[in-house]
Amino acid sequence: MTLALVTMSHSPLLEFVDPPADVKAEVEAAFEAARSFVKKYDPDLVINIGPDHYNGFFYDIMPPFCVGYDAVAIGDFGTQAGPLDVPTEIATELTEFLMERGIDMTVSLRMEVDHGAVQPMEIIYGDITAKPVLPIFINSVAPPFTPLKRIRQLGEELGAFIAERLADKKVLVIGSGGLSHEPPVPQIATATPEVREALLGGGRHLTPEARDARQQRVINAAKDFAAGVGVVKPLAPEWDQELMRILASGDLSPIDAWTPAEMSEIAGNSSHEVRTWIAAYSALGAVGDYTVDYSFYRPIPEYIAGFGVTTATLN
């Protein structure tokens, strides 16, 4: 068994807005670093930890986390649609292992995933079916949120599973999302009756017209934010860099003290996507000491994101 890690911000806006050319070039260089890292490592299984943005998971039942025994990408914001190559037997074994270890895992026998889950696979491989992918969803946009300590425990038990049960595999764990950001993802607390219905499940399987309208709203908000107008919350680069410093240190325990309310207040309503990074780093740390080999960070208003990419390997 070997394990390596990539964490990566995603953005629905990558193909729809244009940051200055030097910023775009920096982001492309970061993606290329992740690509060449993965190419050199050449995993035979990807464990993809990602959020969802009311495309696969809704408030009719909103689990804190979930393993996909099978998964299909919905293809929002121009991302690739269609089934992932999910190793169902490993997903089943992982779930049973986690349950035995005190993690009350939810399962989906047909998980629907959006750009938040598939974008790293597309950026790295150009094809979401290039490798077997075991998808783990972590709720990162829909309060209430499970405490970060539980996310760390989930990651640690995932690491224990990889070490104990995937002895014959080269595994890559991906954490997709973050860092500080508050794109216009609706909030149940402030939703109009119509939006509330969408968040309760009415937003599932949108018509192409409704999908376009929803996407255009996000694109327009990004253009406004980059132009300094509109009401999007400012990014929080200091918070982002503190998190990245803690993750690189190998001791993630300080994060346990962070509360969801503080995270929303300081770093925005979608900052909870860093849960995917925390779970991924916890898994790696449960297997052994590690080194962050590559780290990129830049606040990018055009993407409404504190944007980060890291790679890490066991020492």
Ligand SMILES: O=C(O)CCC(=O)/C=C/C=C(\O)C(=O)O
């Ligand atoms: O329109 C909606 O309801 C959701 C908008 C949306 O999907 C925004 C996503 C933003 C990110 O994934 C991000 O910046 O992390």
Ligand SMILES: [Fe+2]
């Ligand atoms: Fe997101």
